[in-house]
Amino acid sequence: MESAAIPQSSARKGYHHGNLTEALVAAAVALIEESGVEALSVREVAKRAGVSPGAPFRHFESRTALLTAVAEQAMDRFAAAVEQALDHWPENDPVGALRAMGRAYLRWATDNPVHFRVISSRQLIDFSGSARMAGQNAALQETMRLWIERARSGNAFRSGLDTELILLSSRAFVYGLARMWCDDHLRDWHGNRDPKDALTASLDAFIEGLLRAA
Amino acid sequence: MESAAIPQSSARKGYHHGNLTEALVAAAVALIEESGVEALSVREVAKRAGVSPGAPFRHFESRTALLTAVAEQAMDRFAAAVEQALDHWPENDPVGALRAMGRAYLRWATDNPVHFRVISSRQLIDFSGSARMAGQNAALQETMRLWIERARSGNAFRSGLDTELILLSSRAFVYGLARMWCDDHLRDWHGNRDPKDALTASLDAFIEGLLRAA
DNA sequence: ACGCCAAGTAATCGCTGATTACATAACGTG
DNA sequence: CACGTTATGTAATCAGCGATTACTTGGCGT
Numbered sequence: 001m002e003s004a005a006i007p008q009s010s011a012r013k014g015y016h017h018g019n020l021t022e023a024l025v026a027a028a029v030a031l032i033e034e035s036g037v038e039a040l041s042v043r044e045v046a047k048r049a050g051v052s053p054g055a056p057f058r059h060f061e062s063r064t065a066l067l068t069a070v071a072e073q074a075m076d077r078f079a080a081a082v083e084q085a086l087d088h089w090p091e092n093d094p095v096g097a098l099r100a101m102g103r104a105y106l107r108w109a110t111d112n113p114v115h116f117r118v119i120s121s122r123q124l125i126d127f128s129g130s131a132r133m134a135g136q137n138a139a140l141q142e143t144m145r146l147w148i149e150r151a152r153s154g155n156a157f158r159s160g161l162d163t164e165l166i167l168l169s170s171r172a173f174v175y176g177l178a179r180m181w182c183d184d185h186l187r188d189w190h191g192n193r194d195p196k197d198a199l200t201a202s203l204d205a206f207i208e209g210l211l212r213a214a
Numbered sequence: 215m216e217s218a219a220i221p222q223s224s225a226r227k228g229y230h231h232g233n234l235t236e237a238l239v240a241a242a243v244a245l246i247e248e249s250g251v252e253a254l255s256v257r258e259v260a261k262r263a264g265v266s267p268g269a270p271f272r273h274f275e276s277r278t279a280l281l282t283a284v285a286e287q288a289m290d291r292f293a294a295a296v297e298q299a300l301d302h303w304p305e306n307d308p309v310g311a312l313r314a315m316g317r318a319y320l321r322w323a324t325d326n327p328v329h330f331r332v333i334s335s336r337q338l339i340d341f342s343g344s345a346r347m348a349g350q351n352a353a354l355q356e357t358m359r360l361w362i363e364r365a366r367s368g369n370a371f372r373s374g375l376d377t378e379l380i381l382l383s384s385r386a387f388v389y390g391l392a393r394m395w396c397d398d399h400l401r402d403w404h405g406n407r408d409p410k411d412a413l414t415a416s417l418d419a420f421i422e423g424l425l426r427a428a
Numbered sequence: 429a430c431g432c433c434a435a436g437t438a439a440t441c442g443c444t445g446a447t448t449a450c451a452t453a454a455c456g457t458g
Numbered sequence: 459c460a461c462g463t464t465a466t467g468t469a470a471t472c473a474g475c476g477a478t479t480a481c482t483t484g485g486c487g488t
Contacts, residue, residue, distance in 0.1 A: 016435060016484070036337065041475065052437050054477080059435090063476060122398035123252065123331075161419060164405045169387075169416045175399070176390020184336040185389070191378045202383045205375060209423025230453065230466060255444065266468050268446085273466090277445060 021059045023049045028070045032114055037124055040067065067118065068125045072132050074115040079136045081108045086143065094150035095207065101144065102174050102203045109178035110196060117182050120175070144170065158212050166210060173206050235273045237263045242284045246328055251338055254281065281332065282339045286346050288329040293350045295322045300357065308364035309421065315358065316388050316417045323392035324410060331396050334389070358384065372426050380424060387420050 027048040043053045060066040085104035089097045109116040148166050177199050186195045241262040256277050257267045274280040299318035303311045323330040362380050391413050400409045
């Protein structure tokens with residue numbers, strides 16, 4: 001969408017491209033968004049960047065490495081979206097914070113289904129080879145843990161739920177909702193609500209289930 | 215496992231194979247289990263079945279069609295495993311039935327991670343082209359709905375939760391746990407419990423969260 | 429001005445999915 | 459039993475893919 005930020009192939013100053021690395025990632029992002037991960041080919045990316053089929057391998061060791069770079073970029077956007085939702089959130093409303101996190105998570109995933117699949121797979125990309133992704137993933141989990149512990153300190157949750165269990169359950173639940181959307185499990189959705197609203201309602205109900213009964 | 219059921223290439227009676235269709239699916243299943251979906255190639259499958267590279271296309275329109283057949287077979291096993299867990303389950307214990315369903319679901323997914331990914335994707339296979347998969351999927355959901363409604367009749371759940379919401383939430387939760395496992399999100403698991411036990415504990419806690427407080 | 433070296437190209441390899449023309453064997457029918 | 463039809467295999471081939479290699483280009487520091 002912000003195509004102004006994408007280095008155009010017209011930026012080529014002659015024999016050399018200018019900033020081929022970024023241009024390749026941008027082209028890959030666009031291609032993936034159009035046709036899905038499976039359709040991503042190095043040659044097509046090269047063609048879109050206006051270079052020869054072998055050129056990308058000067059900048060990326062393999063197709064997987066290119067895809068990993070795309071994932072890193074997507075992960076940045078994802079993490080930013082989630083963390084932005086928590087900006088200046090009052091410490092005395094940890095349950096609200098967790099709900100806001102979940103909503104931002106779901107919104108990003110439903111808005112960027114293909115890229116969500118990319119960043120959440122460990123098969124498509126070289127996750128362990130990307131310290132950046134691992135770090136951002138860990139940071140996100142730490143943020144969750146922080147707010148969960150704040151909520152526990154405030155005695156918000158039912159008894160018998162330790163932090164690890166709540167963290168795992170919350171991750172699983174929001175991941176499940178997001179992936180159901182991305183994996184098209186709601187194609188034949190015949191509930192009353194709009195599917196996206198159903199996701200939100202489901203999230204709210206889940207959090208309610210964690211809380212101490214009023 | 216039950217390699218006796220697999221039509222051996224030695225069953226070839228001469229020029230014709232005997233039952234190449236089944237042999238191809240069996241070879242594909244084995245290959246996928248060994249090396250993952252992405253590594254599945256029609257040629258390799260043909261080689262394992264002892265036929266020429268083009269032969270499979272007499273039985274499957276495309277690589278995707280072959281993969282869909284594999285998914286159908288896996289879906290059969292998956293559905294059987296889940297439904298078997300409910301065999302003769304007493305109607306007056308619907309919550310127990312739902313828990314048993316969830317456990318059987320999780321067990322199959324963790325025991326067959328690669329095939330679980332295959333059957334739960336809508337990108338790898340031609341889901342809408344397989345009435346069999348769609349049917350079995352729908353049947354599974356109907357079974358869930360049945361037990362949920364029984365539990366609701368018994369006033370087991372918290373107020374404010376309609377059947378659709380519980381069904382969606384339950385699907386999402388168990389799908390999330392299963393996919394976290396299959397997508398290797400628990401690689402860096404550092405909790406106290408064994409990861410598989412953590413999944414079960416998480417499932418139990420989720421169900422507890424649906425119930426009316428004692 | 430010169431030479432080094434990053435970053436392109438061109439050509440090629442082996443593998444893939446898919447298609448075509450052809451060969452073989454199994455089967456039903458007179 | 460002979461014969462033609464049809465299902466099912468082979469062989470050859472195509473285009474597209476990731477990846478590697480040898481070569482070429484041109485920008486930058488000394």
